[in-house]
Each structure stands twice: as C-alpha cells, then as structure tokens.
Amino acid sequence: MIRFLILLLLGLLAWASPARAQEPDHRALVAALAEGGFSEKEAAIQAVAATGDPSLVAVLEAMGDGALYTRKSDGLVLIGEEDRRQITLIDPLTRETLETVGSREVERVRVNNRLRRALSAAIGAMTLLSPDPNVRSEAAQSVFRSADPEALETLDEALARESDDNVRARLEQARAAALLETDADLETKRAAIDVITARGDRDALSLLVALRASSEGELQEAAATGAAAIERRLKRWEIAQHITYGISLGSVLLLAAIGLAITFGVMGVINMAHGEMVMLGAYTTFVVQEAIRSYYPPLFDSSLFIAIPLAFLVTGIIGIAIERGIIRWLYGRPLETLLATWGLSLVLQQAVRSLFGPTNREVGNPSWMSGAIEIGALTITANRLWILVFSLAVFAALMLILKRTSFGLEMRAVTQNRQMAGAMGIRTGRIDAMTFGLGSGVAGLAGVALSQIDNVSPNLGQGYIIDSFMVVVFGGVGNLWGTLTGAMTLGIVNKFLEPYAGAVLAKILVLVFIILFIQKRPRGLFAQRGRAVEA
Amino acid sequence: MRHRSWGRHLSAALLGTSLLVGAGGAMAQETIKVGILHSLSGTMAISETTLKDVMLMLVEEQNKKGGLLGKQLEAVVVDPASDWPLFAERARELIEVSGVSAVFGCWTSVSRKSVLPVFEELNNILFYPVQYEGEESSRNVFYTGAAPNQQAIPAVDYLMEEEGVERWVLEGTDYVYPRTTNKILEAYLIQKGVDPSDIDINYTPFGHSDWQTRVAAIKDFGSQGKKTAVVSTINGDANVPFYRELGNQGIEAQDIPVVAFSVGEEELAGIDTSPLVGHLAAWNYFMSVDTDENAEFIDAWHAYIGDDARVSNDPMEAHYIGFNMWVEAVEKAGTTDPDAVIDAMVGVAVPNLTGGLSAMMPNHHITKPVLIGEIQDDGQFDVVWETSGLVVGDEWSDYLEGSKDLIADWREPMACGNYNTATGSCGGTVGQ
Numbered sequence: 013m014i015r016f017l018i019l020l021l022l023g024l025l026a027w028a029s030p031a032r033a034q035e036p037d038h039r040a041l042v043a044a045l046a047e048g049g050f051s052e053k054e055a056a057i058q059a060v061a062a063t064g065d066p067s068l069v070a071v072l073e074a075m076g077d078g079a080l081y082t083r084k085s086d087g088l089v090l091i092g093e094e095d096r097r098q099i100t101l102i103d104p105l106t107r108e109t110l111e112t113v114g115s116r117e118v119e120r121v122r123v124n125n126r127l128r129r130a131l132s133a134a135i136g137a138m139t140l141l142s143p144d145p146n147v148r149s150e151a152a153q154s155v156f157r158s159a160d161p162e163a164l165e166t167l168d169e170a171l172a173r174e175s176d177d178n179v180r181a182r183l184e185q186a187r188a189a190a191l192l193e194t195d196a197d198l199e200t201k202r203a204a205i206d207v208i209t210a211r212g213d214r215d216a217l218s219l220l221v222a223l224r225a226s227s228e229g230e231l232q233e234a235a236a237t238g239a240a241a242i243e244r245r246l247k248r249w250e251i252a253q254h255i256t257y258g259i260s261l262g263s264v265l266l267l268a269a270i271g272l273a274i275t276f277g278v279m280g281v282i283n284m285a286h287g288e289m290v291m292l293g294a295y296t297t298f299v300v301q302e303a304i305r306s307y308y309p310p311l312f313d314s315s316l317f318i319a320i321p322l323a324f325l326v327t328g329i330i331g332i333a334i335e336r337g338i339i340r341w342l343y344g345r346p347l348e349t350l351l352a353t354w355g356l357s358l359v360l361q362q363a364v365r366s367l368f369g370p371t372n373r374e375v376g377n378p379s380w381m382s383g384a385i386e387i388g389a390l391t392i393t394a395n396r397l398w399i400l401v402f403s404l405a406v407f408a409a410l411m412l413i414l415k416r417t418s419f420g421l422e423m424r425a426v427t428q429n430r431q432m433a434g435a436m437g438i439r440t441g442r443i444d445a446m447t448f449g450l451g452s453g454v455a456g457l458a459g460v461a462l463s464q465i466d467n468v469s470p471n472l473g474q475g476y477i478i479d480s481f482m483v484v485v486f487g488g489v490g491n492l493w494g495t496l497t498g499a500m501t502l503g504i505v506n507k508f509l510e511p512y513a514g515a516v517l518a519k520i521l522v523l524v525f526i527i528l529f530i531q532k533r534p535r536g537l538f539a540q541r542g543r544a545v546e547a
Numbered sequence: 548m549r550h551r552s553w554g555r556h557l558s559a560a561l562l563g564t565s566l567l568v569g570a571g572g573a574m575a576q577e578t579i580k581v582g583i584l585h586s587l588s589g590t591m592a593i594s595e596t597t598l599k600d601v602m603l604m605l606v607e608e609q610n611k612k613g614g615l616l617g618k619q620l621e622a623v624v625v626d627p628a629s630d631w632p633l634f635a636e637r638a639r640e641l642i643e644v645s646g647v648s649a650v651f652g653c654w655t656s657v658s659r660k661s662v663l664p665v666f667e668e669l670n671n672i673l674f675y676p677v678q679y680e681g682e683e684s685s686r687n688v689f690y691t692g693a694a695p696n697q698q699a700i701p702a703v704d705y706l707m708e709e710e711g712v713e714r715w716v717l718e719g720t721d722y723v724y725p726r727t728t729n730k731i732l733e734a735y736l737i738q739k740g741v742d743p744s745d746i747d748i749n750y751t752p753f754g755h756s757d758w759q760t761r762v763a764a765i766k767d768f769g770s771q772g773k774k775t776a777v778v779s780t781i782n783g784d785a786n787v788p789f790y791r792e793l794g795n796q797g798i799e800a801q802d803i804p805v806v807a808f809s810v811g812e813e814e815l816a817g818i819d820t821s822p823l824v825g826h827l828a829a830w831n832y833f834m835s836v837d838t839d840e841n842a843e844f845i846d847a848w849h850a851y852i853g854d855d856a857r858v859s860n861d862p863m864e865a866h867y868i869g870f871n872m873w874v875e876a877v878e879k880a881g882t883t884d885p886d887a888v889i890d891a892m893v894g895v896a897v898p899n900l901t902g903g904l905s906a907m908m909p910n911h912h913i914t915k916p917v918l919i920g921e922i923q924d925d926g927q928f929d930v931v932w933e934t935s936g937l938v939v940g941d942e943w944s945d946y947l948e949g950s951k952d953l954i955a956d957w958r959e960p961m962a963c964g965n966y967n968t969a970t971g972s973c974g975g976t977v978g979q
Binding site for chain 2 (some may be wrong): 020050078082124125126127129132165214215217218219220221222223224225245254257260261264357359364365369370371372376377382383384391393394395396466467469470471474475507511514515516517519
C-alpha cells in the first residue's frame with residue numbers, strides 16, 4: 013500500500029516537473045527577491061520555495077549569507093563573492109562568472125532575522141532530498157522548526173528513500189511537527205506528539221508548549237503530558253549541567269590561581285601584579301595570532317600551540333626581572349610587597365594600554381575550539397572543554413616539576429628552610445628568581461587560555477586577581493592540591509548558587525562562605541608550613 | 548638602604564600611573580579653553596579614550612576654520628582615571644584652575660552624577676555624549692546621547708512588531724543605567740499587554756565572564772513556545788564573553804535575537820562577529836550610515852588618528868553634534884560666558900551625521916533619529932529599521948510612577964528641571 017502511494021507520489025512529481033519547467037520564469041523569481049520591503053521579500057522567498065527546484069537553493073543560500081547583490085547598472089540580481097571590497101559576480105541561474113566589480117557598483121540585498129527564518133525554512137524544504145545525509149539532516153531540522161505542512165509531501169518522499177537511521181529519525185520528527193499543523197485526526201496527532209516527546213530537547217518542548225496553549229480537549233492533554241515528560245527529562249539533566257558548568261568555572265579559576273599558588277603560596281609573596289602576568293600572556297597570544305594572520309594564515313589553527321611556549325617565556329622572563337628588580341628587596345615585608353606589586357600592576361596595565369591601545373584586541377578561536385558537544389540534554393562548549401584539559405595538564409606538569417626535578421627539590425628546600433638550604437650549597441637567590449619566574453610563566457599560560465573566553469584588554473588581569481587569591485587562601489597556602497580542590501569547590505558551589513541566587517548574590521555568598529571557612533581553618537583546606545607561616 | 552630603594556620603586560610606580568595633565572597651561576592669553584574630561588586609564592579607558600581623540604580632532608578642525616570669536620580654541624585634557632570621585636576633582640580643576648568655557652566628558656552615569664554638583668556650583672557647562680537612563684535634567688548639562696525613549700523603547704517596538712516577540716529577557720549589568728532602563732521597559736511592556744511571567748529580569752556583576760548558566764537559562768526561558776528576545780543592557784567588557792557563549796551554545800539571532808544598547812562598533816572591534824550576525828543594536832548613529840556628512844567625518848577621523856581600521860560610533864557622533872552646537876551657541880551669544888551660552892543653546896540646530904538636523908530642546912536633550920542595526924560579519928551594523936522622523940529626548944520617563952508628570956524646560960519663565968504638571972510646581976516628587 014505504502015509502496016503504491018510512493019509510486020503514485022513519484023509519478024505525480026514526475027508529471028509536475030515538466031509543467032514547472034514551462035512556467036518558471038526563474039529570472040523573475042530571483043529578481044523579486046531584491047524588491048520591496050521585508051514582507052515583499054518574504055513572499056518572494058516563498059515563491060521560490062514553491063518551485064521546489066533545487067537549482068534555486070544556491071540563490072536562497074547566498075541571500076541568507078548576504079551574498080546576493082543588485083547590479084546598479086542594469087538592476088540584475090546576482091550572486092557575489094566578496095574579496096577585499098572587490099566583488100566577483102556570478103549569474104545565479106547559469107553559474108557563469110560574469111565580472112569583478114567594486115563594492116560601490118552593486119547593492120547588497122538586505123535581509124533581517126525574519127527573512128533568515130523564512131530562508132532557512134525554504135532551504136530546508138528544498139534540500140530534504142539532497143544526496144548528502146548531513147544536508148538532509150539539517151534540512152529536517154529546519155523543517156522541524158518551521159513546522160510547515162506544505163513540506164509534508166516532500167517529507168514523505170524523503171522518508172521513503174531514507175536509508176540513514178539518524179536522518180530518518182530527524183525526518184520523522186519534522187513530519188510529526190508538520191502534521192500537528194494540519195487538521196489530521198486525533199490519533200495521528202497523538203502519535204506525532206509521541207515522536208516529538210521522544211526527541212526530548214528544548215525545541216521539542218517549545219513546540220509542545222505552544223501546542224498546549226493553542227489546542228483544547230484531548231489534544232491539549234496529550235501535549236501537556238508530552239511537555240511535562242520533556243521537562244522532567246531536562247530537570248534530571250540539570251544537575252549534570254550545573255556540575256559541568258561548575259567544573260568549567262573551576263578550571264578557569266584553577267588556571268588563574270595556579271601561578272599565584274607558586275608566587276604567593278610557595279614563596280609567600282603577595283603578588284598583586286599576578287593578574288597582569290595573565291594579561292601579558294593573553295597579549296602574547298594576540299601578537300602571535302596577528303603575526304600569523306599577516307604572514308602565514310593557514311597556520312592559524314595552531315596559533316595557540318605557538319603562543320603557549322612564547323607566553324611562558326615572555327611572562328617568565330618578566331617575572332624574573334620583577335623578582336630581581338623589586339621583590340628581592342622586600343622579602344619579609346608583606347605590606348610593602350603588596351604596595352609595590354600593586355603599583356607595578358598599574359604600571360603594566362598602562363604600559364599595555366599605551367602600546368596596544370585601550371580597546372579590546374581580537375583573539376580568534378581556532379576552529380577546533382568553536383562550537384559545542386551535545387551529550388543528552390547537556391551542552392558542553394568546546395573551548396571550555398579544552399580549557400579544562402589544559403588546566404589539568406598545567407597542574408600535572410607543575411606537580412612533576414615540584415616533585416620530580418632537582419629544581420623542584422631545591423625550591424621546596426628553600427621554601428621550608430632558607431638557611432639550611434643555603435648551607436647545603438643551594439643558591440637561594442637564584443632559586444627565588446626561578447620560582448617567581450615559574451609562577452609568572454604559568455600565569456602567562458593561563459593568559460593564553462583565558463584569551464579564548466574573555467576580552468583581551470588591559471583590564472583582563474583585574475577580573476581574576478581577587479578570585480585567584482580567594483582560591484589560594486581557601487585551598488591552603490603552599491599546597492597545589494589545595495589549589496585544585498579549592499578552585500573546583502568554589503566553581504561548583506558558585507554554579508549551584510547562581511541559578512537560584514543570581515550571579516551577584518552568588519558571588520557574595522561564596523565570599524561570605526570563604527570568610528567563615530577561614531575563621532574556622534585559618535590555613536585553608538590543606539595547611540602546610542612555608543616561609544609565609546614562619547614570617 | 549633597603550628603605551630607600553623600596554621608596555624609589557614605589558615612586559617609579561606612582562609616576563607611571565599618574566598621568567600628564569593638560570596640554571601647555573601657559574600659552575598665549577587669547578585662547579578659548581575647552582575642557583575634556585574622559586578617562587584615559589582604568590576600566591573606562593576602553594571607551595573614553597576615543598572620545599578624547601574625537602574632541603581633539605574637532606577642536607583642531609575648528610581652529611583650522613579660524614577658531615571661534617576670532618580666538619583659537621585650546622583643549623585642556625585631564626584624566627579622571629575611571630575613578631568617580633576623581634571626576635569631580637578634575638572637573639573643579641578644569642573650571643577653577645584652567646578656566647575652561649565648557650567641558651565635554653563623562654561616560655558612566657555615576658561619573659556624571661559625581662560632577663553634576665561641581666558644574667552647578669561653579670556654573671559651567673557639561674556636554675554628556677552617552678545614552679543614559681534619563682530621570683535627570685540640569686541647567687548646566689546638555690545631554691547629547693539618547694534618553695530611553697530614543698533608544699530602548701523603539702528597539703522593543705521593533706522586536707514586537709517586526710519579529711513578533713512575546714517573551715522578554717531583560718539582561719543587564721548591575722548598576723544604575725540597566726536598572727532604570729529595565730524598570731522603564733518593564734512598565735512599558737506590561738502596559739503593552741505582556742504578561743509579567745513572560746518577562747525575566749536578571750543582573751550580573753561588572754565584567755562578568757562566565758555566562759554558561761545565564762545563557763542556558765535564556766535558552767530555557769526561550770523554549771516555552773513563544774518567540775523570545777533578549778534586551779541587553781550588559782555593559783562594556785562583559786559583552787564579549789556573553790556573545791561568545793551565545794555563539795558556542797548555538798543560539799542564533801533567528802531563534803533568540805539579542806538587542807543591545809551598549810554594544811557599538813567599538814565594542815565589536817574585539818570579536819569575530821560571524822556567529823553574531825543578525826543580533827541587533829539600537830543607536831542614533833551607525834558607522835555604516837550612507838550620507839555625505841558621515842563619509843566626511845569618517846575620512847577626517849581616519850586622517851586624524853592615522854589608522855584606517857578605526858571605527859566610529861554613536862557617542863562620537865554625540866560629541867560631534869554637541870561641539871558644533873556649542874560653537875554655534877557661542878557665536879550666537881557673542882561670548883563664552885556660560886549663562887549667555889546656556890540661554891543661546893536652546894533652539895540651536897546643527898546637522899547630525901545621519902542626514903538630518905538635530906536641535907537642542909528646552910529640556911537640554913536633543914532630537915535624534917532612532918536606528919536599529921543588525922550586526923554584520925565585518926563588525927559593522929546594517930540598518931534594518933529607522934524612525935520616520937527625529938525623536939525628542941524625553942528626560943522624565945512617561946512610564947515610571949515618580950516621573951511621568953515631570954517635565955523640564957530651561958527657558959524663562961519656567962526655567963525648571965523637574966516641573967510637576969500635576970501640581971503645577973517646580974521641584975516635584977523626584978528631583979535634584
């Protein structure tokens with residue numbers, strides 16, 4: 013029976029095609045896309061979609077991308093490829109490359125969000141039968157959102173042909189969404205609601221809630237049941253979502269704080285210029301990307317790998333210079349150290365402001381750091397995932413240096429007992445400089461990562477300095493494990509509080525919590541002896 | 548010995564942070580001094596430095612045209628360093644020590660509030676170029692940026708009519724401008740028949756950089772079957788991570804559009820805008836506006852700053868309008884005496900950069916067109932809608948309980964910044 017229907021459908025299509033071929037004045041259809049206001053353009057898009065002719069998809073796509081132009085000389089609507097204010101014009105129907113003109117000789121066909129929605133619905137309906145499964149899947153997704161009953165015919169045809177299970181499921185969902193817009197009988201609609209409920213994401217929820225509001229009787233009940241089921245599912249995922257957000261925030265805190273855990277935690281220097289080391293790391297990334305952009309663009313995706321060692325070196329050397337130039341003279345005088353490093357942070361900020369300008373600098377995300385991964389109802393953005401990996405890697409590397417190298421051994425020796433270490437032949441001054449350099453270098457590494465999620469501006473460091481001190485003090489001065497635990501705890505606590513208390517109050521609550529905690533345990537989670545304790 | 552070297556370091560540090568004040572205090576007598584009060588260091592330097600440059604350019608251009616009243620203009624630049632009390636000190640210094648005839652400056656509302664008593668006490672003139680929350684009108688201040696009815700309300704109207712938005716997220720940074728604007732918007736939306744449960748108001752701290760939870764919450768709020776939009780009064784640095792998170796979590800403008808009141812060309816210069824195409828901003832000027840005045844202004848700006856990549860934005864246009872108005876008022880009054888200039892200002896009309904003529908109204912606000920622009924992939928805005936005529940800035944919002952009966956009119960005989968039309972008296976329920 014179904015086979016027969018499909019055959020009939022295909023037959024109908026075959027019959028319809030030549031009829032279409034006669035009437036189409038495709039040129040007029042395309043010309044209409046550029047005429048009138050947004051409402052007229054929307055009608056023109058629907059007219060193009062009604063032809064169902066896949067050869068016109070490219071025109072609609074160009075329109076959505078803002079690559080459709082009207083040539084001022086003859087009013088022809090053409091596809092244009094822009095390259096540095098020069099536009100290469102292509103005939104939308106014959107695909108011929110016509111000429112390259114300056115941007116002043118053509119006018120771009122304007123689109124707004126309403127038109128973009130109409131375009132993606134139209135393109136979706138027209139590409140349901142595309143040979144590429146990814147395109148089909150995307151098309152099904154657009155049709156699901158537009159829930160256009162007109163697409164039902166094509167959907168049935170696409171379903172009959174579909175061999176890929178994932179795409180088939182998408183198509184079924186799109187079909188269900190479109191069915192709900194028709195006046196099909198209750199049973200069909202119920203089945204459709206079941207299909208949509210099984211999809212279980214926010215788009216599905218949105219559709220069912222809208223249906224619940226617009227329908228009545230049994231249909232409304234079915235929609236309400238479906239919506240409630242999806243809401244329950246999303247609620248279950250919510251906790252996982254909070255934890256991932258918390259871990260992600262924790263990893264950012266860890267990165268920001270881990271350099272400070274060395275300079276402040278291990279050495280006991282109250283280093284207010286720590287944030288500026290982070291900022292310098294971010295600016296190093298900017299400089300690296302800028303150089304790549306102007307000399308060898310294909311390398312862009314690996315720009316971060318070049319920036320990581322460079323940022324470490326730059327900030328490490330600056331750190332050593334700061335230690336030798338300023339901090340060396342101030343050991344054992346925490347208040348003066350605090351003031352001197354704070355002044356230094358202002359100097360560094362203003363220096364960067366004069367050198368790079370006060371405005372934000374653009375640091376791009378490499379392609380592998382864009383987008384998100386979906387696990388169930390969980391969205392994990394790629395950049396945050398990589399930052400988590402990176403922060404753990406930095407942590408592990410630092411642990412290795414501290415515990416497995418002779419430099420780490422000397423560092424710990426100097427921290428625990430300077431006189432004794434000196435007596436054993438360790439050049440304590442040199443170790444001080446290297447340790448401070450290491451802490452600053454790690455801050456620079458943090459800057460590379462933070463440039464991916466935050467502004468690269470002279471103020472970048474200021475936003476992290478308080479949080480960093482909070483993490484180190486909470487975790488226990490002088491203990492890297494404490495820093496890790498502290499960062500993760502604060503991150504997760506913050507993210508659980510935020511939805512209920514709001515971001516402002518959540519921050520305050522976390523601070524109050526830390527103050528109370530420090531009252532109880534003045535040396536933080538993991539207390540350890542160090543120079544700070546002795547002094 | 549140790550103490551001395553420490554002192555040296557500290558003084559070096561302090562020297563680096565304190566900034567140069569003024570340009571040549573002891574020049575020839577016959578100049579008219581113009582004060583420029585914009586932060587060149589600290590958090591606000593990102594936005595305000597550009598305005599200082601624009602003012603210097605305008606002063607230079609005016610001098611090339613022969614100056615004013617036969618005298619050369621001289622710009623006096625001070626740096627209030629994003630420190631609100633310091634704004635008041637620097638303003639006093641400009642007026643009392645440097646003897647300026649007018650001051651162009653401030654960005655944040657709190658800095659304006661901080662200098663307001665100084666300008667009223669010393670009777671000088673301030674031109675304030677940034678969009679703000681309204682609810683203020685001072686005899687000594689001319690507001691050349693947008694009042695809420697010149698930016699926020701038309702933007703909401705556009706979303707309602709053109710995009711069919713029914714659910715609203717009002718997302719802002721936690722300070723006076725977003726809070727007041729959102730209060731006005733909430734009252735306006737409810738008056739338009741929006742259900743209070745369809746409005747979600749949320750505030751985040753300054754410089755908020757972890758937007759995961761909020762963006763997820765916006766996604767949740769938007770999945771209730773009604774078209775949802777975000778009205779953003781998020782300030783400054785928090786915007787870049789916000790838009791990045793939106794892009795990464797896959798919220799596109801066609802699903803949930805964001806209309807922003809604090810995001811202009813300058814703010815977008817720091818991000819790759821391709822995931823943001825279609826999100827909106829409401830301003831009274833966009834760099835992409837195609838008029839001869841604008842092309843001329845941009846060319847002059849590029850030539851002055853020596854960098855073709857620099858953008859222009861709305862507050863820059865506000866200074867352009869304000870400066871030209873002041874020049875015209877001084878010429879009309881024949882003197883730079885603040886009282887005479889303040890009286891001459893009302894009614895002065897100068898060309899704006901969008902092809903119209905902006906006029907100074909009796910409430911010390913100006914008339915402007917309202918434009919809605921969509922972000923493009925090159926960091927520019929494409930105007931998708933504009934008001935048919937110019938809109939008069941409304942200082943006291945008609946949608947707030949305390950202020951709907953108030954008007955300001957600085958012409959004689961009323962000469963009042965908060966005249967209550969209900970009680971018929973000056974100095975009504977709210978006021979300075």
